[in-house]
Amino acid sequence: MELDNRKFKILEAVIQDYLRTGEPVGSRTIAKISDLSLSSATIRNEMADLEEMGYIVQPHTSAGRVPTDKGYRLYVDSILAQKAHAESQRDAALKKREKELENIKKEYASRLDRMEDVMQAVARTLANDTNYATMISTSSGRNNKIKFVQLSRVEEKKLLVVIVMEGNVIRNKVFRVSETISEKNILRLNMMLNTTVTGLSVEQLEERLSAIEAENGNQPMLREVLNIIFETVRNADDVQIVTGGTTNIFKYPELSVSEIARDLITTLEDKQGLSGFLETVAPESEGIRFYIGEETPVKSMRDCSVVTASYELSDGTTGTIGIIGPKRMDYEMVVETLNNIRMRLDDLFSKN
Amino acid sequence: MELDNRKFKILEAVIQDYLRTGEPVGSRTIAKISDLSLSSATIRNEMADLEEMGYIVQPHTSAGRVPTDKGYRLYVDSILAQKAHAESQRDAALKKREKELENIKKEYASRLDRMEDVMQAVARTLANDTNYATMISTSSGRNNKIKFVQLSRVEEKKLLVVIVMEGNVIRNKVFRVSETISEKNILRLNMMLNTTVTGLSVEQLEERLSAIEAENGNQPMLREVLNIIFETVRNADDVQIVTGGTTNIFKYPELSVSEIARDLITTLEDKQGLSGFLETVAPESEGIRFYIGEETPVKSMRDCSVVTASYELSDGTTGTIGIIGPKRMDYEMVVETLNNIRMRLDDLFSKN
DNA sequence: ATTAGCACTCTTTTTGGTTGAGTGCTAACA
DNA sequence: TGTTAGCACTCAACCAAAAAGAGTGCTAAT
Numbered sequence: 001m002e003l004d005n006r007k008f009k010i011l012e013a014v015i016q017d018y019l020r021t022g023e024p025v026g027s028r029t030i031a032k033i034s035d036l037s038l039s040s041a042t043i044r045n046e047m048a049d050l051e052e053m054g055y056i057v058q059p060h061t062s063a064g065r066v067p068t069d070k071g072y073r074l075y076v077d078s079i080l081a082q083k084a085h086a087e088s089q090r091d092a093a094l095k096k097r098e099k100e101l102e103n104i105k106k107e108y109a110s111r112l113d114r115m116e117d118v119m120q121a122v123a124r125t126l127a128n129d130t131n132y133a134t135m136i137s138t139s140s141g142r143n144n145k146i147k148f149v150q151l152s153r154v155e156e157k158k159l160l161v162v163i164v165m166e167g168n169v170i171r172n173k174v175f176r177v178s179e180t181i182s183e184k185n186i187l188r189l190n191m192m193l194n195t196t197v198t199g200l201s202v203e204q205l206e207e208r209l210s211a212i213e214a215e216n217g218n219q220p221m222l223r224e225v226l227n228i229i230f231e232t233v234r235n236a237d238d239v240q241i242v243t244g245g246t247t248n249i250f251k252y253p254e255l256s257v258s259e260i261a262r263d264l265i266t267t268l269e270d271k272q273g274l275s276g277f278l279e280t281v282a283p284e285s286e287g288i289r290f291y292i293g294e295e296t297p298v299k300s301m302r303d304c305s306v307v308t309a310s311y312e313l314s315d316g317t318t319g320t321i322g323i324i325g326p327k328r329m330d331y332e333m334v335v336e337t338l339n340n341i342r343m344r345l346d347d348l349f350s351k352n
Numbered sequence: 353m354e355l356d357n358r359k360f361k362i363l364e365a366v367i368q369d370y371l372r373t374g375e376p377v378g379s380r381t382i383a384k385i386s387d388l389s390l391s392s393a394t395i396r397n398e399m400a401d402l403e404e405m406g407y408i409v410q411p412h413t414s415a416g417r418v419p420t421d422k423g424y425r426l427y428v429d430s431i432l433a434q435k436a437h438a439e440s441q442r443d444a445a446l447k448k449r450e451k452e453l454e455n456i457k458k459e460y461a462s463r464l465d466r467m468e469d470v471m472q473a474v475a476r477t478l479a480n481d482t483n484y485a486t487m488i489s490t491s492s493g494r495n496n497k498i499k500f501v502q503l504s505r506v507e508e509k510k511l512l513v514v515i516v517m518e519g520n521v522i523r524n525k526v527f528r529v530s531e532t533i534s535e536k537n538i539l540r541l542n543m544m545l546n547t548t549v550t551g552l553s554v555e556q557l558e559e560r561l562s563a564i565e566a567e568n569g570n571q572p573m574l575r576e577v578l579n580i581i582f583e584t585v586r587n588a589d590d591v592q593i594v595t596g597g598t599t600n601i602f603k604y605p606e607l608s609v610s611e612i613a614r615d616l617i618t619t620l621e622d623k624q625g626l627s628g629f630l631e632t633v634a635p636e637s638e639g640i641r642f643y644i645g646e647e648t649p650v651k652s653m654r655d656c657s658v659v660t661a662s663y664e665l666s667d668g669t670t671g672t673i674g675i676i677g678p679k680r681m682d683y684e685m686v687v688e689t690l691n692n693i694r695m696r697l698d699d700l701f702s703k704n
Numbered sequence: 705a706t707t708a709g710c711a712c713t714c715t716t717t718t719t720g721g722t723t724g725a726g727t728g729c730t731a732a733c734a
Numbered sequence: 735t736g737t738t739a740g741c742a743c744t745c746a747a748c749c750a751a752a753a754a755g756a757g758t759g760c761t762a763a764t
Contacts, residue, residue: 062713148506174520250614262602414744
């Protein structure tokens with residue numbers, strides 16, 4: 001059987017109505033709301049076909065129809081195709097978003113040292129905007145370069161190392177050394193470090209670690225310091241994940257079921273579980289991705305749809321933004337919002 | 353009417369059974385489980401009295417009795433009085449806790465620069481231990497002293513300031529200055545800063561700010577730098593709040609009601625709302641505090657009990673730990689756990 | 705090919721009856 | 735006088751049957 005234009009129109013109508021109400025939709029409703037001017041009987045026949053093709057199902061005999069994952073998928077794909085042509089209109093909503101980004105920016109400026117906090121703010125705003133739950137992963141990437149290293153003594157046998165990365169991400173650590181070093185030696189170490197280590201990426205540093213040591217005559221103290229630096233920098237490379245608006249899921253009855261909600265919030269709270277998801281996403285598809293129902297790799301989200309967008313900042317930081325909502329989420333709005341955020345995220349950070 | 357010993361015993365029995373089951377408890381049950389050897393009829397009379405006195409209520413005529421906030425309060429107070437005498441026995445549970453703290457400690461050692469992360473870990477472990485939701489506030493306090501300051505140039509017109517506080521809390525910030533400063537000048541500034549600023553608390557710094565400027569001949573650059581330092585240090589003073597195990601509330605049917613759970617999780621997620629609570633608690637009562645039902649200052653917790661304990665670390669950091677659970681929480685266990693944590697928290701941090 | 709009409713199905717809501725837990729009260733008892 | 739047995743009463747919880755409502759599939763007419 002073929003999915004002709006009329007069938008598609010009907011499917012679309014079913015989905016759109018279901019997005020709105022969350023209730024199974026019947027043939028009569030479609031007959032009324034669509035502009036096809038067909039009787040409910042005709043629609044019924046078509047719907048039977050659509051069901052046979054697997055795009056919609058009845059929760060039970062004599063109920064209206066509900067879109068299946070396959071149905072959503074078709075719908076989402078069609079939206080995307082459409083979007084590709086007519087680049088979406090810039091409207092009032094955009095103005096609003098612009099303003100919100102302005103707010104985030106302001107907050108950001110005030111505490112530039114805490115990347116995580118900014119992400120947190122972005123996640124929150126995004127959640128507020130969309131009324132869905134959000135998650136954002138950030139990974140500064142293994143080719144983030146070291147820009148500046150500074151060693152200083154804070155106590156007799158305790159040193160402080162501060163490392164500034166490209167993009168002004170700062171890491172530091174206080175550590176204990178086995179023997180006292182003179183101020184003069186620290187000065188020397190600093191000079192040495194800034195000539196050899198600066199400009200290296202985490203990856204390069206790892207490779208060159210022993211070479212550097214050798215070049216500088218295998219001083220035991222140097223080895224110690226270098227290792228600490230490496231450890232510290234590598235930590236900065238950790239994937240961080242923040243979430244926002246988790247309680248938004250209570251806005252959708254189909255997700256408010258105690259068990260579903262609990263599992264969902266648990267996964268969102270313990271960010272660990274998400275990293276797998278967000279990290280596998282990124283590479284190839286540079287655009288926006290959809291995971292509808294069973295398509296999501298996380299079991300607790302099998303009643304949801306997840307839309308993700310990857311981003312890359314000019315300082316090499318990469319990550320993924322995810323929006324989690326009911327399967328009947330407003331896909332068009334979400335796509336638009338994500339595209340927007342993605343475009344502007346780089347501005348946001350690089351301005352500083 | 354007077355609350356004689358027998359009445360109290362009955363009240364206690366009612367509460368204990370209710371803690372266990374979560375269901376209203378009737379006179380027959382009490383007759384059976386208590387060792388008073390009274391008939392259910394007598395118990396009934398006594399219970400009627402207890403109800404009149406406001407310690408218990410019936411959810412509806414012909415239902416068993418449920419403790420009121422007042423009833424819980426009496427019970428909790430009595431436990432406390434009892435505890436004061438017989439200092440609780442050290443048992444197997446303690447061993448377990450010891451081990452968990454060991455774990456946290458290990459994690460802590462690995463990233464000493466992120467106090468927040470440790471708190472996070474503590475909150476999580478605590479939540480796991482108790483099966484309730486937890487929250488911890490930390491405030492480094494206004495009399496935390498500056499230990500070390502270091503200024504360095506990372507770009508032509510960008511400086512980095514690193515400040516180490518007593519207790520090795522590190523803060524840093526990259527900022528732009530209006531004119532280029534020579535390396536020599538930076539060196540001079542550094543020496544100056546470390547003689548004048550080191551050893552001052554945030555409060556003292558604020559007071560002495562203009563005095564220091566004056567003493568050093570009102571250089572415009574100095575003013576700029578000092579302000580940045582002050583701002584940065586003051587930020588470190590921010591109250592931070594972490595939460596853990598929020599989804600534990602789903603373990604208690606009476607809190608799993610969609611609306612209650614939503615409100616509760618929302619308050620826990622948006623930490624802001626909690627600070628009022630946790631901060632007002634601290635000062636006078638150095639021990640453990642109970643907020644039963646309506647006694648909690650946060651509306652969304654009116655169906656819960658909250659137990660808080662304040663702590664103070666040797667580096668001046670203070671804060672409050674809170675445990676949020678159903679009114680029928682296991683108060684004894686919670687008190688024990690909190691006391692434990694409180695005792696050990698200082699060890700945990702000061703060891704490093 | 706479309707549509708009106710009707711019988712049929714299945715959920716949801718309503719109704720009414722039954723059960724069981726638990727109470728309050730009274731009267732008997734020690 | 736305090737305790738207890740017994741009984742009438744209340745009310746939530748459960749269940750089954752009935753009614754209502756929404757929607758379908760199919761047939762026959764257009």
